Amino acid sequence: VAPSPLLRAGLLGALALAVAGIGVLAHLSGEVHRLHDPNAGMRQLDLLFLDEPAPLLDRIGGPPAAGVLVLVVCDGCSAPSLRDDAVAEVRVTGDREVARAYALQVADRDRVGPGYALITADGRVRYRTFDPSVSGNAEEIRILVRSLPGGRGPT
């Protein structure tokens, strides 16, 4: 006996929701999610939503001489290696004051980053995000750097 259309639709709907729900729950309980931004929606947004004077510039060595400064904020992580077509200077810091100023510190866990901020040569911060694998996401950082003033190198 063939199942009724309603029963079939209900079973398929329940299956679709179960698959999506399991995926979402697995993501929420995973290590990557727990490392991420407490403000979950803002992570790796790839939108240059900031345009304001970069804080604590003297503490991080000043703005870049040319191109874009990739300020990596974390405890003991490695710097991303960007391709030559992006004009960027990469600095890594674990300074808690800097992390707090760039909203890259998780206060309740006393964790610095991991994340990064993009600062242009005129001393303005254009982007910041938590990122669980800054060095592994060099391609994403490269695309953002190239879209900023002075960040596009020879292709």
Add this chain to the structure above:
Amino acid sequence: VTARRATAAIAVLVVVIEGYFLVRYLAFGALFHLYVHGLLGVGLALAGHAAWRARRPGGAGAPELLGVALAGHIASAVPDVLFLTAEIPHAAWMDVFVAHISIHFVPAPLALTFAVLAAGVAAQVARVAGAAPGGRARRPVAAAEQHRGPPRRPAHRADLRPARRPRLASPGAGA
């Protein structure tokens, strides 16, 4: 056989495109975006399709539903495809692609978009329930068809004129 081939073809398309999305988002460590935009796009597409289909006769087959869901996901993921393929960063105007930017600024975006998907699935189940024999959408129609009888010819203008009252002979006429 044609319906099965259509289902198989659209299923292959779904697997290829969703597989591309999965691999690319995983490479960027950005599964969060796959879930948020996927759930929102598919949920809204299913809900919109259910509302559109409710006013039209006939059911929707598996190829149509799979196509609608896939189109919803693709529409919501266009800015990410632009980022990955054309290296175009996100911008505020990209909200035209199923609120691609704004959805990041709502509280608990994953829970919200999962609720949207659940609403879309519920709308589809309700549509099927309404279209089933004895369902709410069909019952009045079937009852009306039973009592309607043979179709009538369209009314002629002459039929719409008020009927003339028959002239009554005066009681004294012919007396």
